[in-house]
Amino acid sequence: MTLLDERSAGETPPAEPPPHRRQPTGILRWATSSDHKVVGAAYMVTSIGFYLIGGLMGEAMRAQLAVPDNKLIDNGAYNQLFTLHGTIMLLFFLGSFAFGVANFIIPLQIGARDMAFQRLNQVSYWLYLSGGLVVLSGAFTENGAANFGWFAYTPLSDGIRSPGVGGDLWIAGVSLVGVSGILSAVNFITTMITMRAKGMTMFRLPIFCWNMLIVSVLILLTFPVLTAAGVMLYADRQFGGHIFDATVINGVSGVPVLWQQLFWFFGHPEVYILILPYFGIVTEVISAFSRKPVFAYKGFVFATITIGALSVAVWAHHMYATGVVLLPFFSALTMLIAVPTGVKFFNWCGTMIGGRLSFTASMHFAIGFLLCFVIGGVTGVMLASPSLDLQLTDTYFVVAHFHYVLFGGGVFALFAGIYYWYPKFTGKKLHEGWGKLQFWLQFVGFNMTFFVQHLLGMQGMPRRTASYTAADGDLFRYLNLVSSIGALILGASTLPFLWNVYRTWRRGEVVGRNPWDAGTLEWWAPSPPPIGNFDRALPPIRSERPVWDAEHPGHEALAEQRHGTGRADGVVGASASKGGGS
Amino acid sequence: MKQWQVFLWGAVGVAALIWFLVAYAIVTSIRRRRAEDRDDPDGDIPPQTQYRTKLEIVYTTIPLLIVVGLFALAMYGTNVLDNSQATPDLTINVVGFQWQWQFNYEEQDVTVGGAAGVMPDLYLPVGATVRFNLRADDVIHSLWVPEFLEKRDLIPGVDTNSIIVKVTKPGSYVGRCAEYCGLNHTEMKFNLYAVPRDQFDEWVRNQPKGRPFVQGSFTTDLGTRSTTTTLTPTTLEPAPVGPGRGVATTGGSR
Amino acid sequence: MNEQLAPIEPATGIPTESKVFYALGTFAVVIDIIYVLASIPGGIEWSGTVSLAATAVFSLFFGYFLQRSIRRVQADVEDVEARVESGELAEDAPEALYLPETSIWPLGIGVGAGLTFAGLGFGWWFALPGVAILVHSAIGFAHQSRERGRD
Incomplete structure (x- = not known):
């Protein structure tokens, strides 16, 4: 096939780009380039920066809780710490990193030359960065940063109970990142539905794209609610509004619980906004390193859509203890989410079983994801039961639960993604040995830190407590100490990663287009891809793994034809292969 | 179960x-890899x-x-x-505020509270069914004694929240605020003593009656808290929180 | 290179893109009805009811919008790409896909919006330069688009 012959020719360095495509270098490139890859990289680097900041805050909190009656950090500072830790990790790190990966990878995976709105993409990035800086700037004001927790329950977060600039800056920064998220979501959706290469039908989109599509839809549905609630809260704080407090004026009063309803209508889908991209990343990684197609691809897509739909109808499961929500309704829908999530687990396992696994650093993290995330999943079902939740909510059990979801799920998958796509990002491979060292430190440290927190919660330790006393007993003392030591190991796991990045930058192994022998379209482009992405005609797109099909003729997915993939089956020659849709 | x-x-x-x-996938893959044919260029491609x-x-x-x-x-x-809406033997009105608790025994007209650095002491008779009516005026709090196996929020403007527990076993426990409520949230705790009925009655007799149960107006006379009772906290060894869990020491209602 | 593996049939029926949104919207309608019915005994909870209704309206509207327009948009994009490939259209022609150019205006919008929003906390005097930068950058952004004859 001519396509394959061309492969070797494509390895030559690309010709000098035409003048209008020349890019500045260094910081000017970061500041001005609208190339989706530059914006994506900027997103990723920035959010890793926020991860380090938020992680140090977490370490500080664990240091304070390492021993009883500790006076290391006072109550006020501790309250700011957990507020900022939550806000940064949830709004400025995990989701934003996924946006970075999506910016970089989605156009490549769908065979497009760039995002649909490239400069809007830059705007998203800068709004995100300035939002994060605005929130952080609160720490340098007189009363410190926001200290009402990342979900800012009213009336605690109103102007009387939490005066000070920090709270206003929190609202401002969160609104900025909300706007940024909406712009990105519009961009992702438009890109994925209009810019797909010829032959790339919806049911040939890689799973990562599908998940980002659903994530983008959830962002459009829920971020406006957050922004609206933020405006109302700001009105309460600054203009004497009484929307969220119970002050009775002329016989009527505001409703504190209304904030919780609105916040969690955003907040719960937000959890899926954070985790679904990482489901996508892990799926790509597992498929590539098992050398098999994603098992039950269509089932996986339907499971993602189901999770997306259910996630908008479960918000009040954070509010069982308020006593003012419909327990059976929210309990039923919350438990139902376990079904599509379980289906995904079986899909991942089904992809691995019967495959030829290569245990790269990336695959280590993906397996770590499976092992840790399942624990977060099953404790989620426990918490969905009102009678258990009323005991466990607002305790360290919940802290353990969502760290298993967002760290055990999100961050493990994040590093799987970094090690997987790093050759595509930079043209160099991260060192496998350092990566595996990082994995084992992270796996041990993470489980040590957070598994014992389940027990702490069951023993009666509420979350968001700045200290505990010796009178709380030996279990509190020892479990907290174990957790803090684990946190130290977990923190240490970041060092091999940073070293690995530095080391690779200096003398990393240079690799070609497709070092992992993976199947999706981004591996057809050079590493790193030039402006415009593809320097040769795309392969025929007949499945969700066009590169695999082209490079391993005779080894196409077995059930592909039998299962059918929609009407526009087939094709695709070179002539009309870039851009375009179907 | x-x-x-x-x-x-x-x-x-x-x-x-x-x-x-996952372990099965890993193990079978390693075993198959050992056995696979190295000469076949596509030999390491599994069935797709x-x-x-x-x-x-x-x-x-x-x-x-x-x-x-x-x-x-x-x-x-x-x-x-x-x-479990059984008629309670004892009704206690609870007010949580930043960062203290006040408890008002409705029928007995007794009110207890804490002071800066002093946790309030709540006494309950063993065998009684107790109803806690939960209210807050400033921000949201949450009443939690781990052994109750249940917690409820105290929400400004919501006067309907309550929990009912049956006290089954004497002992000493710690109650906390579980919903983050500001600066000294961590210190918002109270002691709970489950004592036999006669000791409880004696304790009630020794408490001043008719103290105001209004948040804020109470703080001034906290210093006069009765110390004449034989059931001062020092006579009861604080039990570590925990061992009784699951056996419903002060019986959760399930 | 031009060998075709199978003819491309024009796609017909409701596009998959629309179906996704229809599914979400239908689910939201059903769940909203259940939510209202279930909450009638305790009093209707309006924030959730309205949020779910908004979810339904948005999803169904967007699904319908896609059903009406998506094939045309996709065909247009495809056509432009084909003309660029065949050399009929220069890559930087106004009609061609807008390929990355450098632009400083997004940075300006970010800085401007950041200062403006920080003004919500620090005070209006802080927001003034922010608004100025924001407006200037927005104008520059729009102007840059116009010069290229697109957007």
């Missing part, structure tokens, strides 16, 4: 299943199986059934909670 045990062991079982499947429709139906249906079962169980447990 109690409900929480069903959920806990169900969770352990599901996690174990996934761990097993993608769909097994029947299997998919099975692994979708079974979790669905499990979830329906768990939901039924959860609703049963919740109804037990909600239907």
